[in-house]
Amino acid sequence: MSKKSFYPALGTPTNLDGTLNVDSFNKQVELMIESGAQGVLCLGSMGKMATIKNTEYPKIVAQCCSSVNNKVPIMVGVMDCSIDRVLDRIEALDNAQIDGVVATLPFYNKLNDNEIVTFFTVLAKETKYPIYIYDLPVVTQSSININHLKSLISNSNIRGIKTGNLHLIQEIHRHKLTNYNQLFSVFYSNLDLFDIALKLGINKNLDGMFTCTPYNSKEMYKTGNSDAVNLNHLINILRLRDLFIKENVLSAYSYAMKLLQCPGNYHPDYALPISENLKENIEVLMKEIGEI
Numbered sequence: 001m002s003k004k005s006f007y008p009a010l011g012t013p014t015n016l017d018g019t020l021n022v023d024s025f026n027k028q029v030e031l032m033i034e035s036g037a038q039g040v041l042c043l044g045s046m047g048k049m050a051t052i053k054n055t056e057y058p059k060i061v062a063q064c065c066s067s068v069n070n071k072v073p074i075m076v077g078v079m080d081c082s083i084d085r086v087l088d089r090i091e092a093l094d095n096a097q098i099d100g101v102v103a104t105l106p107f108y109n110k111l112n113d114n115e116i117v118t119f120f121t122v123l124a125k126e127t128k129y130p131i132y133i134y135d136l137p138v139v140t141q142s143s144i145n146i147n148h149l150k151s152l153i154s155n156s157n158i159r160g161i162k163t164g165n166l167h168l169i170q171e172i173h174r175h176k177l178t179n180y181n182q183l184f185s186v187f188y189s190n191l192d193l194f195d196i197a198l199k200l201g202i203n204k205n206l207d208g209m210f211t212c213t214p215y216n217s218k219e220m221y222k223t224g225n226s227d228a229v230n231l232n233h234l235i236n237i238l239r240l241r242d243l244f245i246k247e248n249v250l251s252a253y254s255y256a257m258k259l260l261q262c263p264g265n266y267h268p269d270y271a272l273p274i275s276e277n278l279k280e281n282i283e284v285l286m287k288e289i290g291e292i
Helices: 022-034 057-068 083-092 113-126 146-152 166-174 191-199 208-212 214-220 231-244 249-259 276-288
Strands: 005-008 040-042 074-077 100-103 131-134 158-163 185-188 204-207
Touching: 005 040, 005 208, 005 214, 022 057, 022 208, 022 214, 040 057, 057 074, 057 083, 083 100, 083 113, 100 158, 113 131, 113 146, 146 166, 158 166, 166 185, 166 191, 185 191, 191 204, 191 231, 204 208, 208 214, 208 231, 208 249, 214 231, 231 249, 231 276, 249 276
Parallel strands: 005 204, 040 074, 074 100, 100 131, 131 158, 158 185, 185 204
Antiparallel strands: none
16 A cells, blocks of 8 residues: 555553443544544554453454444454464454454564574464564564565565564565565554654655544644655644653553543553642643543
8 A cells, every 4th residue: 555544553541440441432433433544453552452351352353353344444452461362352353344454473572583583483373364563562572674584575375564664664674575575564653753753765654543533543644745744733733742752651542542532441440540730730731632
């Protein structure tokens, strides 16, 4: 896909008992599709993949398929600590009609180069779903590099990578890896540099902040220039993100989603609430940037 486009990492609103708030989730999906999202990631990092109840996991995926209703592609997070545990996640999907699964490296132990290649090679062999690599070294202790991708790129069931490493993406292009696997897609996930990425021809931007900024996300990509975004709207999204990180990001995100009439706990069950002062600042800013 050459068209510039944004892919939201959906938040997962849960009730106090840990079950999915279906109405809120449906509204979030609706807002994203109306805003022009070209696909969604369900149960990524922003979607509480690592902390959601096992019993809720397949229900959330089924609800996502129902909510999206074939309007855009769906990727689903299957991150866990071993090949077997990831395959358990995939089996729990119960043949859901999705377009791929997204896996980080195991996030408990640091892997060496051969283990990294083996991990994704086995996953690609053992599942019918296309595999998307999620490069998340801040969590996994291990980074994906160009040599790993050179070893993996010929596997037709490995369909892409989500990374915030702009240098790695440049290496992918320099080595023309997509020539060996034309189905391979690159999703860039460093919100701070989305405008730079587009100028470099990286057209697929993926982030959880899109979900709490539907108006600015839509306006950001409306420019007719294929290698540009509306910078003012990107700055608006970054301003809100910078407010979130003053305290607890996901707790602040929960409050922002509540203001968008998509209530629920988007934060882990152990997360503390944000201060009243931060709530006030979030509400003021969301009004200022046109979200509420």
